[in-house]
């Protein structure tokens with residue numbers, strides 16, 4: 092039963108939730124809005140979490156506003172440290188424990204969760220994921236005064252943390268089961284250029300093996316790798332991947348696939364329930380980046396205020412924050428037919444992915460070549476026109 096006088100309820104105060112509400116406020120100054128978040132509701136830019144050690148910024152310094160500041164600025168109610176535990180779409184209610192909260196429109200902006208590594212040993216409690224500002228604060232407290240960090244994973248987040256933590260004065264070793272770093276983003280030559288840059292800063296890579304066991308060793312840990320190597324560290328950062336949060340949606344009967352399934356209006360399978368950001372799969376695409384969620388926030392604000400508006404994704408290159416060797420990449424759509432054409436001069440790589448007709452479908456640029464992104468962007472097809 093829909094209840095059109097009930098508030099809009101937005102679950103999540105990440106960039107998706109806050110950007111949506113900012114857009115909503117431009118169009119509907121009076122609309123009653125409740126935001127609910129499991130964390131402290133501070134407004135911060137999550138991409139900055141992997142630049143904080145190099146800049147020596149505490150969690151407080153990365154925060155741009157408290158939940159109270161945001162509530163006042165946006166004229167909304169924000170419930171912090173509050174987890175939604177159930178959704179009843181038939182009756183248009185979400186539950187926090189036993190407490191029901193009615194909605195007229197519900198927006199799921201609850202993000203993605205870090206995949207936890209499975210391994211043996213008694214040191215698992217020294218393995219940390221850094222997926223929000225509170226995680227970052229706890230990790231900084233753990234490594235305060237320490238010097239050796241082991242990073243699990245050599246994807247975007249693992250490589251960014253490796254570069255950042257070495258800039259912050261740590262000795263960093265990276266373990267990942269892939270043949271080259273940034274395996275889903277870069278062709279081999281470009282990955283080598285970035286790896287060599289990181290090695291030049293002192294980062295040590297173990298590519299190929301998995302971490303199989305982590306044992307405590309005094310204040311720190313020793314990690315056993317599947318190739319027999321042992322790596323000692325004060326703490327471990329796990330950056331082996333993120334996956335959209337789905338559990339609550341599944342229990343509520345909302346259709347999911349890799350993410351919460353949404354059409355281009357960002358509507359889920361259930362009436363009056365919408366989704367955007369890291370938890371959403373929009374017409375088959377799960378994109379764990381800021382630009383798609385910004386486009387989604389703009390479109391969804393219009394839809395929720397009475398002007399149904401489909402989201403489009405233009406060209407959305409991804410910058411990998413490895414300042415030692417800058418990287419910009421625009422991956423081709425999965426399963427596109429084509430081949431890489433690659434030029435490399437030291438750390439500077441220009442890799443273009445073209446089809447048989449010669450059309451540019453994707454690219455990867457490193458070092459000084461990143462400045463060619465503007466020209467290449469003009470040639471690329473939109474991700475979802």
Ligand SMILES: Cc1cc2nc3c(=O)[nH]c(=O)nc-3n(C[C@H](O)[C@H](O)[C@H](O)COP(=O)(O)OP(=O)(O)OC[C@H]3O[C@@H](n4cnc5c(N)ncnc54)[C@H](O)[C@@H]3O)c2cc1C
Pocket residue numbers: 102103104105106107108127128129130136137138139140141173174175176200201202203221222248251336339367368369370378379380381382384410412
């Ligand atoms: C280290 C790092 C670096 C990154 N760098 C870049 C970059 O350079 N460029 C880029 O484009 N992208 C980058 N990303 C990705 C980008 O940060 C994310 O795509 C974006 O922040 C996702 O925002 P979100 O609002 O969807 O999710 P989140 O920020 O994860 O927010 C989820 C919100 O939902 C809340 N929540 C979850 N479950 C519940 C529940 N049951 N009840 C109530 N609340 C709940 C959480 O408390 C939180 O408030 C990076 C990510 C990381 C981790």
